[in-house]
Amino acid sequence: MASARSVVTVLFDGVGERPLATHVPGGALARHRLRTLRSVFPSSTAPAVTSLATAVPPAEHGNPAWLIWSDRARAIVRTLPMDVRGDRRRAVSAADTWSWRPWPERATAPSFAILPREIADSEYSRHAYGGSSRLAYARLDEIAPMVVDALRAAAQGASVFVYLPQFDSTSHEAGWQSDAAAQVVRDFDLWFAALVERLRDVDALVLGTADHGFVDVAARDQLRLEDFPEIAACLEHPLCGEPRVPFCQVRADRRERFAEVVAASVGDAFAVHESGALLRAGWFGRVDDSRAASLPIAGRIGTHVLVPARCVTLVDTVEGERAPRFIGMHGGTSEDEMRVPLVAAWRGEPIG
8 A cells, every 4th residue: 555656535425334235235336345434523524524634633723613713704614615604695714724734745745625515716725726627527437548548647646536426416406315326326336346347457546434433313313403592592692513413502591501401302312411511521532622612613612512422413594595404424433324335446456
């Protein structure tokens, strides 16, 4: 692995160990599976993709979730679209939000990022893939030629990153166990086999992994904050974080009894943790206790974090947005959400 001239890394968004084993148990991805990795916390795309872009954990890069509170914007920010929650016309500057820089800016070898056309030139992508040549694709069959061309253009070696979000979006809408989601994984499997074969004569290590896995959440377990006014009354602003792992900014005079209020409202559905305690304990990645309170992430995870004890979500809705009705979810600490595969190939063959 250390001797390969180039590296191609494919991120199969949401294809954790269980979807892989369920949908293509004997496929190319399974044959090339090297080991199991664990996702970040929360097990979600925003923190995981940012960790891949920076080579540091969420505690260091400060992007812990889909929704964060921004002191600068005085609003809740959607961290991948880079806009204000409830007002998508109000754009947020990446330079004003993030202090991190992507690792390719420090690399000596050229880097390429092959991204869906819809996000290739987004504010987040321009920041996260700074130092890389960004290439846009519309169809799966367009990607392999882009990979080959990128490697040919960098004869001394290169890093190529490929992002595939199709399973994630399908699983949110239809559930990861749906026929539609299964077909996406089967398509990925055939595509990966073809890519590995196409690179058989190229000195390139081909890696594949996922940012998180999935759970399907029944409609009855998709809790809404408006149904629990006692919890809502404790909060300074709407929920941040993820539906599976809400970040709560609790009013100072309600913090002492907040755990009791949550338990009285939703029973044992969520465990209530002080955000700072989770940060110091390394849930968001290793961090020096003496630095924890001064890190940018400290102001973005609320005062309390709700960690699901079972397959449940808690969401709210603000003016200007529609209530989400997803089936597939992620963000929590269950094995199905945290365990992701690492697949590897070199010269057309599995490694390990």
